[in-house]
Amino acid sequence: MQPTILLLTAAARAKNIGIMKKTKEFLAIAAAVCAAIFALSGCSGEKIELKKSEIADKIKGGWAGQIIGCTYGGPTEFKYKQKIIPDEVKIKWDPNRPIATGVFGGLYDDLYLDITFMDVFERFGFGAPRIEFQRAVGESTYYLWAANRAARFAWLDGFQRGEPTSWRVNPSYNDIDFQIEADFAGLMAPALPNEAVKFAEPAGRSINSNDGFYCGAYVAAMYALAFVSSDMEYVASRALKVLPSESRTRKMMSDVIDWYKQNPSDWKAAWQKFEDAYVKKHDANFGSCYIHAPINCAYILIGLLYGGGDFEKTIDISTRCGLDSDCNPANAGGILATAIGYSKIPEKFRKPLEACSDKLFLGTSYSPDKVYKTGLKHALAVLKASGAEFDGDTISVPVRPLTELPLESDAPSKGEVSSKYVSVKFADSVSVEFEGCGVVLYPDEKFCKAFKDFADSQKQRGFAGEIAVFLDGKEVRTAKFFTENYRNQRSFIFAERGIENGKHRLELRFANAKKGFPDFSGSLQVFSRVK
Numbered sequence: 001m002q003p004t005i006l007l008l009t010a011a012a013r014a015k016n017i018g019i020m021k022k023t024k025e026f027l028a029i030a031a032a033v034c035a036a037i038f039a040l041s042g043c044s045g046e047k048i049e050l051k052k053s054e055i056a057d058k059i060k061g062g063w064a065g066q067i068i069g070c071t072y073g074g075p076t077e078f079k080y081k082q083k084i085i086p087d088e089v090k091i092k093w094d095p096n097r098p099i100a101t102g103v104f105g106g107l108y109d110d111l112y113l114d115i116t117f118m119d120v121f122e123r124f125g126f127g128a129p130r131i132e133f134q135r136a137v138g139e140s141t142y143y144l145w146a147a148n149r150a151a152r153f154a155w156l157d158g159f160q161r162g163e164p165t166s167w168r169v170n171p172s173y174n175d176i177d178f179q180i181e182a183d184f185a186g187l188m189a190p191a192l193p194n195e196a197v198k199f200a201e202p203a204g205r206s207i208n209s210n211d212g213f214y215c216g217a218y219v220a221a222m223y224a225l226a227f228v229s230s231d232m233e234y235v236a237s238r239a240l241k242v243l244p245s246e247s248r249t250r251k252m253m254s255d256v257i258d259w260y261k262q263n264p265s266d267w268k269a270a271w272q273k274f275e276d277a278y279v280k281k282h283d284a285n286f287g288s289c290y291i292h293a294p295i296n297c298a299y300i301l302i303g304l305l306y307g308g309g310d311f312e313k314t315i316d317i318s319t320r321c322g323l324d325s326d327c328n329p330a331n332a333g334g335i336l337a338t339a340i341g342y343s344k345i346p347e348k349f350r351k352p353l354e355a356c357s358d359k360l361f362l363g364t365s366y367s368p369d370k371v372y373k374t375g376l377k378h379a380l381a382v383l384k385a386s387g388a389e390f391d392g393d394t395i396s397v398p399v400r401p402l403t404e405l406p407l408e409s410d411a412p413s414k415g416e417v418s419s420k421y422v423s424v425k426f427a428d429s430v431s432v433e434f435e436g437c438g439v440v441l442y443p444d445e446k447f448c449k450a451f452k453d454f455a456d457s458q459k460q461r462g463f464a465g466e467i468a469v470f471l472d473g474k475e476v477r478t479a480k481f482f483t484e485n486y487r488n489q490r491s492f493i494f495a496e497r498g499i500e501n502g503k504h505r506l507e508l509r510f511a512n513a514k515k516g517f518p519d520f521s522g523s524l525q526v527f528s529r530v531k
Contacts, residue, residue: 047389047396048191048228052380055190055395057341058227059375062187063111063368065311065337068349069329070110071099073319080322081290082279084271091319095348098355110330112142112361113181115371117203119364121188122374126199126382131162133203142363143486146291147177151207153490156480164205167411168498171440172491174212174287176296178204180327182216183334186223188378191397192386193221197242197405199382208293210408211286214249215293217242217405219300219331226338232304233260235339244407249294252278256298260305267306267317274298285414296324303332311336311345411497412437417527425521432506438497438527439506441469443490466511469494472504478511493522501529 072093076085085091116136120128137148138155147165150172154160160169167173178200185200186193200220204213221239229235237257243250255277259270278298282289289295299321307314314336315329337345357369366374389396411417417437424430424441464481477494493508506524 046399048399050190050227050395050397052393052395054341055227055379056372056376057343058190058338059187059379060372061337061340061342061345062183062223062226062334063371063375064342064345064350064353065333065335066111066114066183066330067099067353067368068337068345069315069318069331069333070326072315072333072349073326073329076319076322076325077327078290078323078325080320080325082275083322084268085320085322085325091316093348095351097352099352110180110327112363113137113148113177114184115361115364115366116140117181118184118188118371118374118378119366120203121199121378126385128202129162130164130202130206134161134206137206140363141486145177146175146491147172147207147212148181149489149491152487153479156482156487157478159477164209165207166209166408169495170209171495172212172287173209173411174293175208176212176215176291176293176324176327178208178212178216179219179293179297179300179331180324181207182219183223183331184375185216185220186226186335187338187375188382189220189224189386190227190379190383191224191399192382193224193239193242194400194403195382195386196220196224197403210410211247211249212293213408214243214247214405215297218249218253218297219335221402222304222335223338226335230309230336230339232307232309232336232339233257235335236301236304238402241402242405244405246407249297252294252298253301256301257305260302264306267302270302270306271299271321274302283414285411285417285419290323296328299323299325299328300331300335303329304335307332307336309336309340311340311349412527412529416530418530419525419527422524422526423521424524429507429509431508432524433503434506434524434526435503436526436528437499437501438495439471439504440495440497440525441493441508442523442525443493444521444523464488467493468509468511470507470509471496471499473507497527 072091076091117133120132120136124132134151134155137144137151140152144152147170150170151165154165154170165173182200182204185204186196188199189195197217197220200217204216208216218239221242222235225235225238229238236253240250240253240257243253252274256270256274259273263269274295279289279295282292282295286292299318302321303314303316303318306317311333315333318329318332319325321328342350353368358367360367361371383395383397384390387398419438422432422434424432464483466481467479468475469477469479476496479490479493481490482488
C-alpha cells in the first residue's frame with residue numbers, strides 16, 4: 001500500500017473513532033503508517049512482491065506507451081513554443097490506421113536510440129562499458145539531432161572516447177536527448193530505481209551531463225517505481241530522491257509537484273507558474289531554451305500528475321504543454337503505461353500499434369515484439385542479479401534506500417560569464433586571437449555546402465574534409481566532415497569552455513585541403529568573465 005493511501009486511511013479512522021477516546025488504537029494506526037512509510041523508504045529490509053506475468057504486461061506497456069505518445073504528439077512538435085496548445089486545436093488519432101506501414105523512422109527517434117542502448121546490453125552484458133554505447137551512437141545510420149548528434153561526431157572525430165561528456169566540450173550538454181531515451185534503463189529494473197540510474201549512466205553521460213543527465217536519470221527512476229505504484233504523485237516525488245538535492249532539476253520538479261498539491265485540478269495554472277518562474281528566466285549559458293531538458297521534463301510531470309491515471313488525458317496534457325511535444329508525451333505515456341500495464345491502454349491506441357508488431361525500428365534489427373521479449377528477459381535477469389527471490393510467478397524484490405547522485409559542476413551562469421559572436425571567414429586556414437574563458441565554433445550554411453561540394457573528390461576516404469583545431473598551440477580536436485547526408489551536418493566544430501580567462505590564440509587548419517578550396521564562414525562564440 002502506498003504512503004498516501006495509508007495516511008488517508010489513518011486519518012479517516014482516527015476521525016471516526018475519536019482520538020481522545022481511543023488514543024491507544026490511534027497510536028497503533030499511526031505506528032502502522034510510519035512502519036509502512038519506513039519500509040517504502042528502503043530502511044527496513046522489506047520486500048515488494050511482483051508477479052512475472054504483471055511485469056511482462058508492464059514492460060510491454062512501457063514500450064508501447066512511448067510509441068503511442070510520440071505518435072500522438074508528433075504533428076505538433078515545436079509548433080507551440082512557450083504557449084499551450086489550445087483546447088480547440090484537435091489532435092487527431094485514427095485507430096484504424098497503422099502507426100507505421102514500413103519501418104519505424106521519423107518521429108520514432110524517441111525509440112530507436114532507446115533500442116540501440118538496450119541492444120548494447122544485449123550484446124555486451126549488464127557491465128557494458130561506456131565506449132560501446134558511444135560506438136553504437138557514432139556508427140549508427142539514422143538521423144540524429146542536438147546532443148545525440150554531438151555524441152556521434154565525438155566518436156567519429158575520435159574525441160574523448162570512453163569518457164563522459166561535459167559542458168566544457170559540448171554546447172548541447174543540457175539538451176533533451178537522453179531524457180527522451182532513458183526509458184530503457186527503468187524498464188530493465190522493475191522496482192529498482194538505483195539499478196535504473198546505474199544502467200542509465202554509461203549511455204546518458206556519453207550524451208548529456210548535469211541537468212541533461214539528471215532528467216534522464218529521473219525518467220529512468222520513475223519507470224522503475226511505476227512497477228510498484230500507479231500513483232503518479234508518489235512515483236514523481238519518490239524518484240526525485242535520486243537527484244542531487246541542490247540541483248536545478250530537483251528544485252524545478254519539486255515546484256511542479258508542490259503546485260499540483262496546491263491546485264490538483266488546473267494543469268494550465270501549473271504550466272503558467274512554471275513558465276513565469278523558469279522558462280521566461282531561462283539562462284542561455286545552460287543551453288537552448290526550447291530543448292532544455294528540465295523545461296521539457298516539467299511537461300512530462302504535468303501530464304503524469306494532472307492526467308489522473310487516464311492514459312489519453314496524460315499524453316494529451318503533456319502534448320498540449322508544447323515545445324518538444326512528441327518526446328514529452330512519449331515519456332509520460334511510457335511511465336503511466338508501465339504502471340497500468342499494456343492491457344489497460346485503451347484499445348483505440350493499441351489497435352494501430354498491433355498492426356505493426358513485426359515491423360523494424362529504423363536502423364535496428366528490433367520489432368516491437370522483439371523489444372517486448374528482450375525487455376522482459378533483461379528485467380528478469382536484473383531482478384535475479386539484484387537479489388530478488390523467485391517462487392513460481394511471484395518475485396520478491398528487496399527494497400533499498402535510494403542513492404542520491406553527486407552534484408556535478410556546471411557552466412557558469414550569465415551573471416558570471418557573458419558571450420558574443422564573431423564571424424570567421426577562411427579558406428585553407430585561419431588564425432584568431434580572442435580574450436575570454438571559452439570559445440565555440442559553429443558552421444553556417446555556406447560552410448556545410450562547401451564541404452558537401454568538396455565531397456566528390458574525397459569519397460574514397462569516407463569523409464569530405466578535416467579541420468584540425470589548435471588552442472594556444474595545442475591541438476584540441478580534429479573535426480571530420482562526411483559525405484553521407486545523415487553525417488553531413490555538424491551542429492558545432494569544437495568547444496572549449498572553462499579555460500583560464502585571458503588572451504588566447506585559436507588556429508584552424510584543413511588537414512586534407514586542396515588548393516583552391518572554396519571560402520566559407522562560421523560563427524565564433526567567445527565567452528568572457530563578467531567583471
